[in-house]
Amino acid sequence: MKRDARRLALAVAFSFVASQAGGTQADAGVLVASGDEWTLSNHAFTAPYETGTTAFVQDLATTFGGANYLLLTGNGNVSDSQLSQLTAELTGLGKSVQSSSNFDASTIAGYDAVFHFGQGLSAEQLTDLDSYVTGGGNAYVSLGAGWYGTAAGEAATWNPFLANYGLVAGSTWFTAPGFVDATVTTGPSGATNLIWGYGQSIERLPAGQGVSYVRGSFVGGPADVGLVGASRALGVSAVPEPSSWALMILGFGVTGLMMRRRVSASVPA
Structure with a gap:
């Protein structure tokens, strides 16, 4: 008795x-936001970025977990043909990878992780993405593509969504157009260099739960700027508040x- x-x-x-104490924070997936859409493209798997890119992808795969991944390829810059190296890397890590140029709630449902490469999203699509992540899905999104005309326009569109995850996008693009080498100052083990193509910063909101996950410096500046943010530290289990x-x-x-x-x-x- x-x-x-x-x-x-x-x-x-x-x-x-x-x-x-349960709540949506524990149940939600991980959101990762990059300030540039080229960070996982085929160009990123060439010297001197290849080692850093590979380490970054491996860390993403470990954090997202699962087996079924979807690549959203609606951006004309980073098309299917520019994602063959990423697909091969994820496949080698045991992931099943599909791609789609369409994006809505039904398209992404059932996938463990969704990767977005700079394409413009409507308010309805951002709502669908938010529901997907808060419902347990994982997402990698990227800005810097110029889809909204200016960096300020892009930031104004994305920041209400990013604020839900403790992140904020900068309102200016930095570095000259073209690919440059970002020397990583903070990031996953082994990610010493990443490619950058005229993107904008992603920083954590001071009062939010976001994490400045990858930071980098450029020859001639800027120095130690946020490149990639996350809704929580990648590869680290959540600790109770x-x-x-x-x-x-x-x-x-x-x-x-x-x-x-x-x-x-x-x-x-």
Whole structure:
């Protein structure tokens, strides 16, 4: 009887804690946002970027997990033909890779991760993407393609969406047009260099949950600027917030109280 009472108390307490501390943050997938659409293109798998790009892709695959990936190829710059190296890399990591030039909620449903390469998205499509990520899907999105005319226009379109994940896009493009070498100052192990093609910064919002995941410097500047942001640290399991720890402690307290009452009630008068 005491063992049954203990199990019941633990179940009730943990159910209480889960209902209070669970929430969408734990259930949501990972959003990764790059300030440039060329970072995973075939050009990125050539010297001197190849080693860094490969390390970056491996880290993304580890974090996203799953087996079924979708590449969205609606941007004329980064088309299917520019993603053959990325496809080969992901396939070698055990992923099944499909591509689509269309994007809507039904297209991305069922995939473990979706990769976007600079194409313009409508407000409805951004809402679909937000629902996909908050529902547990993983997404890699990229800006810097000039789809909205200016960097400021692109930032104005994307920032309400990115703010949900603690990130913000810069309103100016930096470096001259063409491919340049970004020397990584912060990023996944082995990612020493990445390609950059006239993109914009992605930084974390000071009060948000976002992470400045890849930072880099360029010859002639800028220095140590955010290149890629994420909704949480890639490759790192989420740690309960202080409020969650407090709820867990409260849960254990409830467990102890219920067990004590059950034991007291079972003692003969």
